[in-house]
Amino acid sequence: MSRAIWLVLDSLGVGAAPDAADYGDAGADTFGHVAAACAAAARGPLRLPNFTTLGLPQAHAAAHGQPAPGFGKLPAAAGLWGYAVERARGKDTPSGHWETTGVVLREPFGVFAPAEHAFPPALLQELVVQGGLPGVLGDCHASGTEIIQRLGAEHLRSGSPIVYTSADSVFQIAAHEQAFGLDCLYRLCELARRLLADYNIGRVIARPFTGTAESGFSRSPHRRDYALPPPAPTLFDALLAAGGEVVAIGKIGDIFAHRGVSRCVEAHGHDELFDATLAAMTQAGENSLIATNFVDFDMVYGHRRDVFGYAAALEALDARLPELLQALRPGDLLAISADHGCDPTWPGSDHTRECIPVLAFAPGLAPRALGRRDSFADIGQSMASHLGLPSLAAGRSFLSPA
Numbered sequence: 001m002s003r004a005i006w007l008v009l010d011s012l013g014v015g016a017a018p019d020a021a022d023y024g025d026a027g028a029d030t031f032g033h034v035a036a037a038c039a040a041a042a043r044g045p046l047r048l049p050n051f052t053t054l055g056l057p058q059a060h061a062a063a064h065g066q067p068a069p070g071f072g073k074l075p076a077a078a079g080l081w082g083y084a085v086e087r088a089r090g091k092d093t094p095s096g097h098w099e100t101t102g103v104v105l106r107e108p109f110g111v112f113a114p115a116e117h118a119f120p121p122a123l124l125q126e127l128v129v130q131g132g133l134p135g136v137l138g139d140c141h142a143s144g145t146e147i148i149q150r151l152g153a154e155h156l157r158s159g160s161p162i163v164y165t166s167a168d169s170v171f172q173i174a175a176h177e178q179a180f181g182l183d184c185l186y187r188l189c190e191l192a193r194r195l196l197a198d199y200n201i202g203r204v205i206a207r208p209f210t211g212t213a214e215s216g217f218s219r220s221p222h223r224r225d226y227a228l229p230p231p232a233p234t235l236f237d238a239l240l241a242a243g244g245e246v247v248a249i250g251k252i253g254d255i256f257a258h259r260g261v262s263r264c265v266e267a268h269g270h271d272e273l274f275d276a277t278l279a280a281m282t283q284a285g286e287n288s289l290i291a292t293n294f295v296d297f298d299m300v301y302g303h304r305r306d307v308f309g310y311a312a313a314l315e316a317l318d319a320r321l322p323e324l325l326q327a328l329r330p331g332d333l334l335a336i337s338a339d340h341g342c343d344p345t346w347p348g349s350d351h352t353r354e355c356i357p358v359l360a361f362a363p364g365l366a367p368r369a370l371g372r373r374d375s376f377a378d379i380g381q382s383m384a385s386h387l388g389l390p391s392l393a394a395g396r397s398f399l400s401p402a
């Protein structure tokens with residue numbers, strides 16, 4: 001009789017991965033650099049008392065070799081804490097989430113090179129013809145908030161949607177929510193998903209925005225991701241097959257292409273996501289997994305290189321952790337991790353190849369250091385073992401005897 005609650009702090013890396021140099025990310029450290037910026041600023045060091053109880057700064061210190069600035073004397077944690085390296089080659093959201101649930105990607109996703117024209121002309125031509133478009137704008141690597149300011153007015157004049165990508169395996173389409181229409185944008189993304197069948201691109205993402213040239217443009221909350229499904233059964237599939245329940249909160253459903261999910265809960269912003277997690281914890285029965293992705297760390301702060309925004313979001317989530325800890329029942333396992341880094345002090349606007357924190361807490365579980373885990377899959381394997389499921393294809397449980 002058990003339940004698992006898995007919180008993904010999207011992009012909260014705890015230091016460069018051993019192979020970070022292959023990604024141009026040697027020295028990246030999302031948690032450490034946020035902590036360092038705070039310790040050096042008038043606002044003062046990061047205050048994370050509850051994450052410290054769970055072992056987050058301890059996990060960072062283990063991965064990085066020394067405590068982050070502002071975390072000199074680290075107390076003993078009350079749970080299990082360590083860090084994990086990603087076996088899949090990639091630093092994107094689906095690779096990280098899927099590996100955590102037992103599916104290690106053998107072939108990395110395809111990406112579009114940062115050339116003057118990022119996309120193959122034949123692909124764009126098909127999109128224009130089949131989509132009945134006057135043309136497309138963009139066709140480049142870009143930050144999503146920047147490109148709508150740059151091309152939003154031209155999009156309104158021409159009716160041509162803005163297509164762009166990043167170091168992630170994504171084909172993103174930005175269009176005005178009212179002028180272009182949300183349904184038209186979603187349909188266009190479905191077409192793009194079909195046209196990309198041979199390109200192994202992880203996600204097509206609809207990026208609707210609102211506003212005018214005069215007032216400026218801003219993205220609406222109606223983003224929608226069209227992801228490839230995981231190439232093999234995940235922890236979610238295993239739990240469903242065993243008659244359990246999987247509650248996917250926020251982006252989780254999209255990331256798994258809605259496979260292995262019993263119920264999706266839409267929520268925007270960390271407070272809503274947190275509230276939805278608490279609500280699911282009161283409703284979910286035995287043999288259930290509640291998975292929540294806290295996306296703003298990545299989308300609102302990491303990619304935007306907003307280091308103090310990142311810090312404030314961490315502190316805000318920390319302040320709410322006691323509510324969640326109090327909601328844990330005997331038999332519940334809380335696992336907290338991340339999916340990649342997105343160091344807000346790093347050049348550019350892309351993810352960073354980093355180790356992730358591995359935190360686990362359960363009533364009655366003796367605290368312990370987990371050290372370095374060789375795959376994110378150890379987290380899923382541990383949840384599988386906690387839930388009494390057969391072993392997943394990858395990962396070593398840290399709950400079973402070594």
Ligand SMILES: O=P(O)(O)O[C@H]1O[C@H](CO)[C@@H](O)[C@H]1O
Binds near residue numbers: 167205299349
């Ligand atoms: O700059 P925006 O549009 O937020 O893009 C970010 O979000 C996408 C999905 O994670 C990636 O392409 C990343 O670069």
Ligand SMILES: [Mn+2]
Binds near residue numbers: 010011092093298339
């Ligand atoms: Mn992510």
Ligand SMILES: [Mn+2]
Binds near residue numbers: 093298299342351
């Ligand atoms: Mn991202």
